[in-house]
Amino acid sequence: MKKNRTEKDTIAAISTPIGVGGLAIIRISGLKAIKVASKIFRAKNKKSISKAKSHTIKYGHIFSYPKNIKPIDEVLLSLMRGPKTYTTEDVVEISCHGGLVSARVILELLLRSGARLAEPGEFTKRALINGRIDLLQAEAVNDMxxxxxxxxxxxxxxxxxxxxxxxxxxxxxxxxxxxxxxxxxxxxxxxxxxxxxxxxxxxxxxxxxxxxxxxxxxxxxxxxVNEGISVVICGKANVGKSSLMNAFLKTEKVIVSPIAGTTRDTIEEIINIKGVALKFIDTAGIIKSAGILEAKSIEKTIESLKKADLALLILDVSKKITSDDKKIMDLISDKPHIIALNKVDLKNNINFKSMSDFLNNKKVIHISAIRRTNLDKLEEEILKCVFDGHTRNINSQMINxxxxxxxxxxxxxxxxxxxxxxxxxxxxxxxxxxxxxxxxxxxxxxxxxxxxxxxxxxxxxxxxxx
Ligand SMILES: Nc1nc2c(ncn2[C@@H]2O[C@H](COP(=O)(O)OP(=O)(O)OP(=O)(O)O)[C@@H](O)[C@H]2O)c(=O)[nH]1
Ligand SMILES: [Mg+2]
Missing domain, CATH: 1.20.120.430 (tRNA modification GTPase MnmE domain 2)
Incomplete structure (x- = not known):
C-alpha cells in the first residue's frame, strides 16, 4: 500500500467519549507529534520534552498557544517514539481532566500548533499501512x-x-x-x-x-456474536408488545397500559442472550383510523420493521384477529419473522382459521408476557432464526x-x-x-x-x- 501526502501529516483527536468523566485522552501521531505537543505542554521539572526518553510519562500543564501565559489544565503526557507505538510513528497521549471542555480546548490548541484532526479510524489505518497489523486485526480493533x-x-x-x-x-x-x-x-x-x-x-x-x-x-x-441481531417487536395496539419488552429487560422500563396506542416512539434496548446481543425494538401498535400522532408513530414502526433483522409478531390470544393484525402480517411476510401468541393466561378467543394463509404451518410460540411464560422458548427461536441455534465455543478461526x-x-x-x-x-x-x-x-x-x-x-x- 502506498502512502499519500496526507498520511505524512501529524494527526490528533480525542480518543475518549465526549461527556462528563474522570479523564479524557487526546492522542497525537506523526513525525511532528512531539514538536506539536511541546508547544502547549510545560513539564513541572521545566525540561523540554523534545529530548525526553521514549515510553516515559511527564507531569505538567497545558498552556494556550501562541500566547502561553495561563495554564489551562494539569495533565500527564505519555511520550512514545516510533516504531514501538500503536501507529509505528511518534505518538503522544495527553491525559487531562474529563468533562466537556478541557479535552476540546487542548485539541484545538494542538490543531493550532500544527496537527490536523484525525479522520475516523486513522490511527488504526496508519498501524495497518505501516505494517504493524493486518486488515483482520484492524477490523478486530473496531470490534473490540x-x-x-x-x-x-x-x-x-x-x-x-x-x-x-x-x-x-x-x-x-x-x-x-x-x-x-x-x-x-x-x-x-x-x-x-x-x-x-x-x-x-x-x-x-x-x-x-x-x-x-x-x-x-x-x-x-x-x-x-460479533454484530448482534435487531429484533423488532410488532403487532396491533394493546397486544402486549411493551409488556414483553419489560419481561425481557426484567424491569418496568417501558410504559404499559390497557389503553390502545400507549407506545408512540420506538424504544430500543440491548439484551445479552447466550452471548448474543439482541437489540429489541418496541414499536407503536398499528391502529385503524389513526390520528396524526398515531400515523406518525406507525410510520416509525414501519421504518424500524424495514431495518431490523427479524420481526417478532405479537398476537393477542384473548381477541379475534382483525384487519390491524392482517396489516402487520402483510408488512412482515417477506421478512424473517417469528409469531408469538401472547396472554395465554387468558381465555382463548383467537380465530386461527382467519389467518391460515399467513400461518401456513408456521411454528407459533405461546407466551404470557405478564407471567413470563415460555420466554426461554421465544429466545431460543430467535437464535434459531439467525443461525442454527447451537451456541459454540469461540475459536481463533471463527469468521466474524x-x-x-x-x-x-x-x-x-x-x-x-x-x-x-x-x-x-x-x-x-x-x-x-x-x-x-x-x-x-x-x-x-x-x-x-x-x-x-x-x-x-x-x-x-x-x-x-x-
Ligand atoms: N393477562 C395478560 N395481560 C397482558 C399480558 N401482556 C400484556 N398484557 C396487558 O395488555 C395491556 C396492553 O399491554 P401493552 O404492553 O401496553 O401493549 P402494547 O402492545 O405495547 O400496546 P401499544 O403500545 O398501545 O401498542 C396491558 O393492560 C397489559 O397489562 C399477558 O401476558 N397477560
Ligand atoms: Mg406499547
Whole structure:
C-alpha cells in the first residue's frame, strides 16, 4: 500500500467519549507529534520534552498557544517514539481532566500548533499501512470497541491477537507454493508436468477445503456474536408488545397500559442472550383510523420493521384477529419473522382459521408476557432464526463479519473448482487459474491485496480517535 501526502501529516483527536468523566485522552501521531505537543505542554521539572526518553510519562500543564501565559489544565503526557507505538510513528497521549471542555480546548490548541484532526479510524489505518497489523486485526480493533457481550469481546480479541490472520496467511503461503510448482512445471515440458505429485497436491487441497468449509459452517454464529441481531417487536395496539419488552429487560422500563396506542416512539434496548446481543425494538401498535400522532408513530414502526433483522409478531390470544393484525402480517411476510401468541393466561378467543394463509404451518410460540411464560422458548427461536441455534465455543478461526464470509466462500468455490479439475484430469493450466483466484481472495481478507475504496469503507465505520 502506498502512502499519500496526507498520511505524512501529524494527526490528533480525542480518543475518549465526549461527556462528563474522570479523564479524557487526546492522542497525537506523526513525525511532528512531539514538536506539536511541546508547544502547549510545560513539564513541572521545566525540561523540554523534545529530548525526553521514549515510553516515559511527564507531569505538567497545558498552556494556550501562541500566547502561553495561563495554564489551562494539569495533565500527564505519555511520550512514545516510533516504531514501538500503536501507529509505528511518534505518538503522544495527553491525559487531562474529563468533562466537556478541557479535552476540546487542548485539541484545538494542538490543531493550532500544527496537527490536523484525525479522520475516523486513522490511527488504526496508519498501524495497518505501516505494517504493524493486518486488515483482520484492524477490523478486530473496531470490534473490540463495539463489543456488546463477553463473547463478542472474546472473539474480537482472538482476531486482534492475530491467530486468524496466521491461519489465513499459512493457507495462502501453502497455496502459493502449489501454484508455483504447477506453473514452473507448465513452463518446462510435459515431463515436468508428469513429475508433479498429483495425489499429494489433491490431499493438500482437500485439507484446505475442509478448513475453509469448517470456517463457513461456523460463520453465521461468529457474525451474530460479533454484530448482534435487531429484533423488532410488532403487532396491533394493546397486544402486549411493551409488556414483553419489560419481561425481557426484567424491569418496568417501558410504559404499559390497557389503553390502545400507549407506545408512540420506538424504544430500543440491548439484551445479552447466550452471548448474543439482541437489540429489541418496541414499536407503536398499528391502529385503524389513526390520528396524526398515531400515523406518525406507525410510520416509525414501519421504518424500524424495514431495518431490523427479524420481526417478532405479537398476537393477542384473548381477541379475534382483525384487519390491524392482517396489516402487520402483510408488512412482515417477506421478512424473517417469528409469531408469538401472547396472554395465554387468558381465555382463548383467537380465530386461527382467519389467518391460515399467513400461518401456513408456521411454528407459533405461546407466551404470557405478564407471567413470563415460555420466554426461554421465544429466545431460543430467535437464535434459531439467525443461525442454527447451537451456541459454540469461540475459536481463533471463527469468521466474524460478512466481508470475511464472502471472501472465504469465494476462495472455497475457486479451490473446489481447481480440485475438481485435478480429479477430472483437466489441464494444469485450468487448475492453476482457479488456485490463483482462491489465493487472491485469501490475500484480500488480510488486506495484502485490497483496494483503497474497500479500506475507506472499513475505516469509515470507526470512531474518531481510534
Ligand atoms: N393477562 C395478560 N395481560 C397482558 C399480558 N401482556 C400484556 N398484557 C396487558 O395488555 C395491556 C396492553 O399491554 P401493552 O404492553 O401496553 O401493549 P402494547 O402492545 O405495547 O400496546 P401499544 O403500545 O398501545 O401498542 C396491558 O393492560 C397489559 O397489562 C399477558 O401476558 N397477560
Ligand atoms: Mg406499547
Amino acid at each position: 470497541v463495539n463489543a456488546k457481550t463477553d463473547k463478542s469481546l472474546q472473539l474480537a480479541f482472538e482476531h486482534l491477537k492475530g491467530n486468524f490472520s496466521s491461519s489465513i496467511k499459512q493457507m495462502a503461503d501453502g497455496l502459493a507454493d502449489i501454484i508455483s510448482d504447477i506453473e514452473a512445471a507448465i513452463d518446462f515440458d510435459s515431463q515436468h508436468i508428469k513429475s508433479l505429485n498429483k495425489k499429494k497436491i489433491k490431499g493438500n487441497l482437500k485439507r484446505k477445503l475442509d478448513t475453509l468449509e469448517k470456517m463457513l459452517r461456523e460463520a453465521d454464529y461468529g457474525i451474530v 463479519n460478512l466481508r470475511q464470509k464472502e471472501l472465504i466462500k469465494n476462495s472455497y468455490n475457486a479451490l473446489s473448482r481447481g480440485y475438481k479439475s485435478l480429479n477430472d484430469n483437466l489441464s494444469y493450466e485450468f487448475v492453476s487459474l482457479d488456485l490463483r483466484e482462491a489465493l487472491n481472495h485469501l490475500l484480500t481478507i488480510t488486506g495484502q491485496a485490497v483496494s483503497a475504496d474497500i479500506l475507506e469503507r472499513i475505516f469509515s465505520k470507526f470512531c474518531i480517535g481510534k
